[in-house]
Amino acid sequence: MKRSWAELEPRSIAKAIKRWHELGGEEFIDQTRFKDSYRYVVMDKGQRIASKPLLAMAFQLQFGCDKDGPPRLSEGEQTRAILKRLGYTLVDLHDETLEDPGSRARIAVGSSMKFWWADQSKSFDMVFEDGTLWAARSGRRGAQLDYWRNLNSASPGDIVFHYVGPHVRAVSRVATMPRPAYPPRGYDVHPGTKGALVLTEPVCEVQIPRETVLAVLEDGYGPVNADGTLRRGYFFPLVPDQALALMRWAGLENVDEPDPGAEAFDQYLGGASDRLAVTAVRAEQRFLRDQQVRRWGSSCCLCGGSLSEELLVAAHIKPRWACSETERMDTGNVAMLACLFGCDALYELGYIVVDDQGRIGRGRPGSARVESRLQDLVGRRCPAYGEESGRYFAWHRQHHLDNQAEQS
Numbered sequence: 001m002k003r004s005w006a007e008l009e010p011r012s013i014a015k016a017i018k019r020w021h022e023l024g025g026e027e028f029i030d031q032t033r034f035k036d037s038y039r040y041v042v043m044d045k046g047q048r049i050a051s052k053p054l055l056a057m058a059f060q061l062q063f064g065c066d067k068d069g070p071p072r073l074s075e076g077e078q079t080r081a082i083l084k085r086l087g088y089t090l091v092d093l094h095d096e097t098l099e100d101p102g103s104r105a106r107i108a109v110g111s112s113m114k115f116w117w118a119d120q121s122k123s124f125d126m127v128f129e130d131g132t133l134w135a136a137r138s139g140r141r142g143a144q145l146d147y148w149r150n151l152n153s154a155s156p157g158d159i160v161f162h163y164v165g166p167h168v169r170a171v172s173r174v175a176t177m178p179r180p181a182y183p184p185r186g187y188d189v190h191p192g193t194k195g196a197l198v199l200t201e202p203v204c205e206v207q208i209p210r211e212t213v214l215a216v217l218e219d220g221y222g223p224v225n226a227d228g229t230l231r232r233g234y235f236f237p238l239v240p241d242q243a244l245a246l247m248r249w250a251g252l253e254n255v256d257e258p259d260p261g262a263e264a265f266d267q268y269l270g271g272a273s274d275r276l277a278v279t280a281v282r283a284e285q286r287f288l289r290d291q292q293v294r295r296w297g298s299s300c301c302l303c304g305g306s307l308s309e310e311l312l313v314a315a316h317i318k319p320r321w322a323c324s325e326t327e328r329m330d331t332g333n334v335a336m337l338a339c340l341f342g343c344d345a346l347y348e349l350g351y352i353v354v355d356d357q358g359r360i361g362r363g364r365p366g367s368a369r370v371e372s373r374l375q376d377l378v379g380r381r382c383p384a385y386g387e388e389s390g391r392y393f394a395w396h397r398q399h400h401l402d403n404q405a406e407q408s
């Protein structure tokens, strides 16, 4: 008897998710007949589970069939509908719209959360928009090292007050763990300077004057000198109660008890390393893409199409999981802009590769429809190919050649 997706049960999804954690993503996907570009995922324990392979595995487990078993499955909507019926949510990692823009001025606050002060009087417009906080590892003055240490103590979920004399101008939330990085734009130091980078998500803009700040914050701690004046410097911790008082002054609502409209913070963090993980992925994607757009303009590095930014993504030339720490720091070269009209997926899945002359060539064989799309691409020059990025393209080429050899 032919089984259908409609017969799939929630417990099979739960079983399949368990298997994902046991096997790891690559092995798991191999055991299904679906490939996935990791764009549409189900989040669990901070992990991004590729949605189509997840459904396929659940189907195989429930009906005891092998990997040819599951019926066809279309991308996006059908997957979303099946998962929804079973009580799971499909997350589109390319969709940057926040779930509820109205909740931005409400800030969920938990007991483990830390609060920070970032003085960005010099380059606020640039770095706030990019969502970057960066501190050099060493500098001429001892204070630099303190900023680096402070920044390395920040964790996802923390709240940052952005000061642009004489006001606190904005509040944001830390989205990623700190990691080693060269300076992003807006930080006026030598490009080879090693430092730590944290990406943030804007929460809202505020106007808190310096007088209020000085009245609320304690003297001799964080950004305030013992004599009650504001210290000149970059990145300081704040006392949580005082930071909350500043938030209230600015008219922000602290959500620290169950509220019908907002998630409690424990939920936000707990069940929810997931939600923070999604935020981190999106912050990362936005950061990488903005860097690429500044370099290449709004064009796809593969088909050359000139498109609005929302149709472009920062595609890793060498996938993130395969990159060393130093390679991950090389954000300007390890990614390129690719469009969502197929180029991103065709490259990621290895249907196209870029040769050592920077020309697009065929990778693994595809169906007639894939082939017809390849006709427009093969032979084109990829502008992202260069001295620094060449080795990342070489890795990608070799990886997919090896895969092909294995399969034949």
Ligand SMILES: [Zn+2]
Pocket (backbone or CB within 6 Å): 300, 301, 302, 303, 304, 305, 338, 339, 340, 341, 342, 343, 344
């Ligand atoms: Zn394209």
